[in-house]
Amino acid sequence: MDTENITDKAYSGLMTVWHKVVTFLPDLIVAILFLLAGWLISTIIKNFLNKSLIKIGFNTFLNKLGLDSLLKKMDVAITGSQVVASLISTFFLLIFLLAALDILGLTVLSGLIDTLVLFLPKLLASLAVLICGFFVAQIVFNGVKIAAKNTGIDYGRSVAEVCRGIIIVITVSLSITQLDIDVSLLNNIMTVLIGSVGLAAAISLGIGTKAMAQEIVAGVYLREMYQIGDAIEVTDIKGTLAVIGSVASKIMAADESLTTIPNTFLLANKVIKQ
Template sequence: MNDTTFVDSLRSSIDSVKNSVVDYTPRVVVALLLVLVGFILAKLFSKWVTRLVSSVESSRPVKSFAKSMGLKSLEINWVVNILVYWTTLLVFFNAAVDVLQLTVLSNTFSSLVGFIPDLLAAALIAGLSILGANAAHDVVMESAKRAKVNAAKFLAVSARVVVLIFGLPLAASQLNLDLSILTNNITVVVAGIMLAFGLAFGLGGRDVAQKMLKDLHDNWKK
């Protein structure tokens, strides 16, 4: 009796495993097909988009813009290639784990796919902030040199830092990173430096400041 019960139980377990394998096999096949299609499309999409970006980079307006920013070229096609490739793969991986009903992995891939727009926005804002900071540095440096201001380098670096202080935290906020404490501290430090610089001119360098302002005025009149 006990032997019969054991055999029946074992047989039932084997049948259950067989049924599970039979039911799950089509899902595995579909998931593998999705991953394979994902690899193929990721390769194709990344190649197409990279060619498009490369053609835009080689256009005359973009080259002129890069030159005005002090760059030989923008050279962002490799970044776009990586983003398009892995974004496409993540979308198909997410679909594959959904088919396999792997809840934990599905939630993870869904979070990664949902994070990509924020990452792109942060990268765009950070890139524009860096370009703006470099442009501000060059403009201030050139203007100060034309005016023959002795502190041209200090003013140019200060302009770059100010732009980055406002731009980079905005990029970080797209990633839900709170840098307000760091930003406030940097702002206080920069303000303190500027205040000390002003006091040095006001208290100990009146003659120097007067001469600099006079030279600045005379040079601009010329």
């Protein structure tokens, strides 16, 4: 009697397991098909986006912003188009993976994947903010450098680098904000640092380099009034204007000797232009 009960229970248990396997198998097959379809579609999307971005010059645009040199310094062999294409294709793959997990009834994993799927658009938005910020920073860098060169400021590149650095820091802060990460402390620190640098620069220009600032301003006016090669005479100095520098100008005499005079001296005294 006991043997029959044990046999019946074992048989009943095996039938239960078999029933669960038979019931689960179609769902597993459908889930695998979903994953294969998702992998195929995401691969097609990745290749299409990568080639399309290359054709429209996306990588060239990023290289002009300095991304290529940055990646080389980090020893990362990847292009910007590959990053964008991979993120978007991964988004589609995760959607199919989410559907496959729902079919299998794995709600816990499904919830985790769902969270990741919702995070990817934020990551793309953060990347877009970074690209736009680096683009604006590069434009400002070039503009400040050209303006400094036209006005004869020798340290114009350093000023341009500072401007670009400030914009990049602000861009990184905005980019992190897109990821719903609290950056209030970082913003406060950067505000204090930028304010301190600005105050130090103002004090330096207002007190420590007051005379130099006057010479620089005088040089701007001199470039509007005179051209290199003009024959001029000021007090007892006579010759050809050879250089109008940031703080001083040079006059070449007939014997090809150079006389350096402050810009304010040339601006304040009577100049005879021949």
